[in-house]
Amino acid sequence: IAGITQAPTSQILAAGRRMTLRCTQDMRHNAMYWYRQDLGLGLRLIHYSNTAGTTGKGEVPDGYSVSRANTDDFPLTLASAVPSQTSVYFCASSPTSGNEQFFGPGTRLTVL
């Protein structure tokens, strides 16, 4: 692995289903982030983690949860997906908070 990866690349999901988007980085960055990007709205922060073991809420956290058990992984879970969660999801990391963020390739999620 080089950099930051996300899985799956894309997913179509039935409403009400549970889904976990995976994000892994091998740069030993302390801080990690989840954004969603919607046409006309730009990138919006969902949750973030300044260091392993800590998480915080961003601008649009409702309906999403995260965990940060170790430095490398920062999964995003939709407990019960709804159509309004259809979006492109980007994971990002930075050496510490306040540095430039490196983005993963994104996950395109469609909730029907």
Added chain:
Amino acid sequence: GQNIDQPTEMTATEGAIVQINCTYQTSGFNGLFWYQQHAGEAPTFLSYNVLDGLEEKGRFSSFLSRSKGYSYLLLKELQMKDSASYLCAEGNNRLAFGKGNQVVVIP
């Protein structure tokens, strides 16, 4: 709170110069980032300003005025590959992004 405003789209000719503006309102300024995003791809970092003035990086320069809540990104000697969306973002760990400015470079 934070409020980021960017114009939406502009077209420019190859070799030209284009300026992309960004205004922001925040209760506590932490820094201003510029990212480039090609269609269907992830954003990539371009520049960071925390002090007033101009930061130059090759063909790209970024300017910040904290008193005016204003930044711009200057793209010089435009190339076709510069066709992308340019995003400004203010913050520290909790970045607030503008909606992005789509630049279309034509021959």
